[in-house]
Amino acid sequence: xxxxxxxxxxxxxxxxxxxxxxxxxxxxxxxxxxxxxxxxxxxxxxxxxxxxxxxxxxxxxxxxxxxxxxxxxxxxxxxxxxxxxxxxxxxxxxxxxxxxxxxxxxxxxxxxxxxxxxxxxxxxxxxxxxxxxxxxxxxxxxxxxxxxxxxxxxxxxxxxxxxxxxxxxxxxxxxxxxxxxxxxxxxxxxxxxxxxxxxxxxxxxxxxxxxxxxxxxxxxxxxxxxxxxxxxxxxxxxxxxxxxxxxxxxxxxxxxxxxxxxxxxxxxxxxxxxxxxxxxxxxxxxxxxxxxxxxxxxxxxxxxxxxxxxxxxxxxxxxx
Amino acid sequence: xxxxxxxxxxxxxxxxxxxxxxxxxxxxxxxxxxxxxxxxxxxxxxxxxxxxxxxxxxxxxxxxxxxxxxxxxxxxxxxxxxxxxxxxxxxxxxxxxxxxxxxxxxxxxxxxxxxxxxxxxxxxxxxxxxxxxxxxxxxxxxxxxxxxxxxxxxxxxxxxxxxxxxxxxxxxxxxxxxxxxxxxxxxxxxxxxxxxxxxxxxxxxxxxxxxxxxxxxxxxxxxxxxxxxxxxxxxxxxxxxxxxxxxxxxxxxxxxxxxxxxxxxxxx
Numbered sequence: 022x023x024x025x026x027x028x029x030x031x032x033x034x035x036x037x038x039x040x041x042x043x044x045x046x047x048x049x050x051x052x053x054x055x056x057x058x059x060x061x062x063x064x065x066x067x068x069x070x071x072x073x074x075x076x077x078x079x080x081x082x083x084x085x086x087x088x089x090x091x092x093x094x095x096x097x098x099x100x101x102x103x104x105x106x107x108x109x110x111x112x113x114x115x116x117x118x119x120x121x122x123x124x125x126x127x128x129x130x131x132x133x134x135x136x137x138x139x140x141x142x143x144x145x146x147x148x149x150x151x152x153x154x155x156x157x158x159x160x161x162x163x164x165x166x167x168x169x170x171x172x173x174x175x176x177x178x179x180x181x182x183x184x185x186x187x188x189x190x191x192x193x194x195x196x197x198x199x200x201x202x203x204x205x206x207x208x209x210x211x212x213x214x215x216x217x218x219x220x221x222x223x224x225x226x227x228x229x230x231x232x233x234x235x236x237x238x239x240x241x242x243x244x245x246x247x248x249x250x251x252x253x254x255x256x257x258x259x260x261x262x263x264x265x266x267x268x269x270x271x272x273x274x275x276x277x278x279x280x281x282x283x284x285x286x287x288x289x290x291x292x293x294x295x296x297x298x299x300x301x302x303x304x305x306x307x308x309x310x311x312x313x314x315x316x317x318x319x320x321x322x323x324x325x326x327x328x329x330x331x332x333x334x335x336x337x338x339x340x341x
Numbered sequence: 342x343x344x345x346x347x348x349x350x351x352x353x354x355x356x357x358x359x360x361x362x363x364x365x366x367x368x369x370x371x372x373x374x375x376x377x378x379x380x381x382x383x384x385x386x387x388x389x390x391x392x393x394x395x396x397x398x399x400x401x402x403x404x405x406x407x408x409x410x411x412x413x414x415x416x417x418x419x420x421x422x423x424x425x426x427x428x429x430x431x432x433x434x435x436x437x438x439x440x441x442x443x444x445x446x447x448x449x450x451x452x453x454x455x456x457x458x459x460x461x462x463x464x465x466x467x468x469x470x471x472x473x474x475x476x477x478x479x480x481x482x483x484x485x486x487x488x489x490x491x492x493x494x495x496x497x498x499x500x501x502x503x504x505x506x507x508x509x510x511x512x513x514x515x516x517x518x519x520x521x522x523x524x525x526x527x528x529x530x531x532x533x534x535x536x537x538x539x540x541x542x543x544x545x546x547x548x549x550x551x552x553x554x555x556x557x558x559x560x561x562x563x564x565x566x567x568x569x570x571x572x573x574x575x576x577x578x579x580x581x582x583x584x585x586x587x588x589x590x591x592x593x594x595x596x597x598x599x600x601x602x603x604x605x606x607x608x609x
Contacts, residue, residue: 034373035423035461039348046448057492066572068564069492071555073499074507078443078554080500081507085514087543089536097547106551117564118493118500124479126349128414130459133373190419192386196457201424219537223544224551229491306384309607311357324396324593332402 028212030210031138034131038194045190046136052144053117059110072111076118079103083119085220094218100146101154101176101184102221106228106235109151109249116143137190145256150179151246152253168229169222169238176221177214178257184210185260189267202217203268308309345505347470349411357401357470362479363486363579364586368593369471373464375597381456383604387463394466401474408469415465422457426450427476477501486579495574503561507554514546 050162060068079099086096117139123129130138154175161167186207186326192199228235357365372394379386384579406432423491431449440442475483484494522534522542562570 031418033418033461034464035457037377038378038416039374046456054490055491057490058365061492066566066570067562067573068572069495069499070565071558072496074503074554074558074561075551076496076500077507078551080504081511081548082550084508084511085543085546087536087539095540095543097543099547102547102551114493118496122497122504124468126472126477128411128465128472131373131464132370132468133464134545167426174418195420195453198428201428202421206421216540219540220544220547223546224548225544226544227548228539228552231548306608309385309469312390313388317388317395320392321395323400324399326415328399329404333349 030142030184031120031130032134032141032187032191033128034133036131036194036196037134037190038196039133041190041194042134042137044137045140049083049117049136049139051142052115052134053139056113056117058111059113063108063110072114072118075103075107075111076115076122079115080119080122081198087216088222089216095213095220097220097224098142098146098180098213100142100179101172101217102224104147104150104179105154105172105175105225107220109147109246112147113143114149116147133279136330137187141186141190145186145260146179146183148249148253149257150253151174152250153178153269154214155250165229169225172221172225173218176218176328177211180214180217181210184255184261185264188261189263192267198266203264208262343547347505347508348477349469350476351403351407351473352476353402353474355402355474357397357474360474360589361580361582361586362475362483362584364590365471365475366483366487366570367482367528369467369591371594371597372467375601376460376464378601378605379460383456383608386600386604386608387456387459390463393596394463394470397470398466402472403473407473408466411469411473412462412465413462418461419454419458422454425454429453435449448551484581485495485576491574491576494576497562499561503554503557506548506557510553511546511550516549518542518546551561 060170064071079097079102082097082099084096086094090096100112100116103115112267115161120139120142123134124132124135124138130232146215154171157171157174158167161170182234184206186201188202189199191202225236360368372390376390379390395405398405426446427444427450429447430448431447434446434448434451436443436445479497481494481498484497485491
């Protein structure tokens with residue numbers, strides 16, 4: 022048994038520029054803080070046990086997979102399911118916990134870029150699935166097919182839109198060209214989204230059969246909130262419109278990426294201190310690399326010796 | 342708490358394990374920040390950073406092999422940066438025909454790609470050492486210290502407590518499925534129905550897991566109330582950090598900063 026690799030959407034450290042990471046940390050912190058408050062008002066002292074255990078359930082639920090084709094498998098991601106069953110605020114809190122634990126404990130996604138990953142999967146994922154779910158359910162009225170169609174569509178849309186957001190952030194950071202990253206990410210996730218949709222519908226069918234009250238009027242799955250719906254619509258529209266634009270005109274994003282690069286390179290005068298970018302006494306990069314290699318090896322060697330010595334010391338101290 | 346295959350914590354009696362979790366977290370964030378800010382192509386500085394993290398791995402006595410094996414997790418995502426080799430303009434390194442297209446690879450693109458790959462590989466190693474050398478309750482202390490809301494820290498704590506219980510629950514569900522809609526050794530014979538059917542079954546399992554968790558959370562809440570829980574989360578005051586550990590952190594951050602300055606002066 023192993024954890025399914027969530028390669029495609031958990032951005033690791035080193036892939037996003039600092040401005041992008043910081044901006045999304047700030048946005049995510051604000052939204053998650055507000056969600057916590059909303060859930061507190063809703064659940065009161067029940068909040069801690071319920072959110073904790075359900076976050077653990079979504080985490081464990083991601084182990085449930087099914088064979089698709091050629092050795093690949095689909096598995097649950099859970100943004101749509103949590104949103105449908107518990108409402109958007111609780112879903113944001115739960116997914117934030119899941120994504121944070123994945124980054125902190127399992128290195129599935131980076132730490133510095135955690136704010137961005139929370140934004141993509143918890144905030145965009147939840148608001149978009151909320152918007153799609155409630156729109157389709159409303160259109161379908163009280164029919165059962167509307168329940169499943171909205172479940173499938175919201176799961177699919179949350180995965181695809183979140184992946185587009187990730188691709189755009191990579192492009193803005195200059196680590197992946199927009200005209201390749203966007204169609205590639207979108208394409209892969211359009212397939213992953215089908216798996217997510219199937220699982221979400223399966224879970225809804227099970228719960229509809231065993232706990233119909235979860236979908237009854239007045240339950241979290243029918244309550245509607247305007248702000249989240251509008252936010253979901255905005256994210257979906259923005260990313261659906263921006264993506265084809267960005268991938269057909271990647272120059273704009275490259276320009277942004279370059280501007281960001283210049284942010285750190287703008288301190289031009291430094292260059293003049295040392296002419297030709299070379300250190301006095303060190304004629305070129307090759308020599309510098311060799312020197313760094315020697316210094317690095319010496320450091321590691323010294324530490325290894327130290328550790329070995331300390332261990333030897335410790336074991337010889339123990340009387341036999 | 343019982344030992345679980347999911348828990349990456351490896352208890353050892355090492356210098357790194359004895360460091361205060363807050364110091365460790367700050368060190369790791371500082372290291373990743375320095376990595377992320379490093380200009381492309383500053384190979385000598387990357388070597389020095391690698392020596393630094395390798396030393397920490399040695400000091401932690403976790404085993405270099407263990408850390409390197411886990412760090413392979415970072416490799417698949419590198420694919421996202423691979424196209425840079427072909428799209429960044431620069432001196433042509435190699436060009437070849439791919440059907441109707443001529444593909445150029447540039448030196449500048451290769452430099453950028455390799456730099457991103459190295460940065461993320463070095464960063465993930467620091468995160469691995471943090472997770473493997475720090476117990477989860479200690480990480481919660483570090484979270485409180487950086488002012489993660491107390492409510493969220495409590496939710497993390499409870500999540501961690503029940504993650505293993507529910508992972509075992511999920512394991513049981515998977516085992517039950519494997520024993521009932523089993524796989525076949527016969528060539529061409531597929532296990533259990535169409536993709537849609539298999540997806541639906543996995544979904545049913547997810548729903549059942551969710552329901553069990555929901556009911557369990559109710560029981561947990563009752564148990565907490567029976568022991569006097571009133572919604573207020575009380576925790577011990579944060580212990581003091583040793584002066585020597587502060588000094589160590591300050592020195593490390595100084596080293597990161599000087600590496601950055603060096604890199605920008607020479608290769609920026």
